[in-house]
Amino acid sequence: MYTRLVLFDIDGTLLTTNGDAVRAMLRAYERVYGTRPVTDGFLMDGKTELQIVHELLAAAGLDEARVTAGLPRFWASYVAELERRLAPERITVYPGVRPLLAALRARPALLLGLLTGNIEGSARLKLARAGLDGFAVGAYGEHHRDRAALPAQAVAAAQASVGRRFTGKEIVVLGDTPNDVRCGRDLGVTTIAVATGLYSRAALAAEAPDHLFNDLADVPAVLAAIEGRPAGGGAHS
Ligand SMILES: [Mg+2]
CATH class of the missing domain: 3.40.50.1000 (HAD superfamily/HAD-like)
Structure with a gap:
């Protein structure tokens, strides 16, 4: 019980992950949305990854419909990149x-x-x-x-x-x-x-x-x- x-x-x-997850996400932004959002001074802690993606891409000038349409590919690209670069010792x-x-x-x-x-x-x-x-x-x-x-x-x-x-x-x-x-x-x-x-x-x-x-x-x-x-x-x- x-x-x-x-x-x-x-x-x-x-x-x-000492920054590896953020770096993996930045690669995925470039691949899927063709932009590298500015993360300096952007607070990610305590936010959902969905919220982070929407806020960063809105700040980079992308409209919401385009962001939403790209999400399945974006998540796949992010996880693949994380899989590639995240080693246990990191x-x-x-x-x-x-x-x-x-x-x-x-x-x-x-x-x-x-x-x-x-x-x-x-x-x-x-x-x-x-x-x-x-x-x-x-x-x-x-x-x-x-x-x-x-x-x-x-x-x-x-x-x-x-x-x-x-x-x-x-x-x-x-x-x-x-x-x-x-x-x-x-x-x-x-x-x-x-x-x-x-x-x-x-x-x-x-x-x-x-x-x-x-x-x-x-x-x-x-x-x-x-x-x-x-x-x-x-x-x-
Ligand atoms: Mg936390």
Whole structure:
């Protein structure tokens, strides 16, 4: 019997591709749309990849109909380019992530999932190359421009997968951006922010997450937060 649905963001939370994903996307823009959008000063963190594509190409002067028409080819080109250039040694997995995921996988009451702005193809590729697995369900960034739409999608995917409808604090959203915290907080879920991405601890604290960590290295403390137990509150039962 599952008691919690635990949803992880990917970039800035579990890992970073150290710019390879952005470079792969830039190649795909050139191939499919014939333009290389300006990414300097453009904030991608906390946005869905669909939102990023629309915003960057609108800024480059492309009309929306043309952008939408090119999307199937664009996603395919992006994933192919990522597949070509993303080597395991190019990826940084953040402190605590591997032992935390191992501990979570050992707890059958927890259903692990993804809540990410990545499209499914890029999410799967990054995780596979990083050697991270165990995510049973996911909500991805190819169908919604607004990250706030993703939690409901993840909850629906979990219900389809295990036949249980998770609600409120049973849903745990773990991410590295103010957007991640906001999209969970507005739904009354448990929010856990981690400052391994671009945002400072102070910037994340301003969003009032339920829990805030510098990184995920203190696995017992993060487990307690996920399971809704007091930190340092003794043995897991
Ligand atoms: Mg992130």
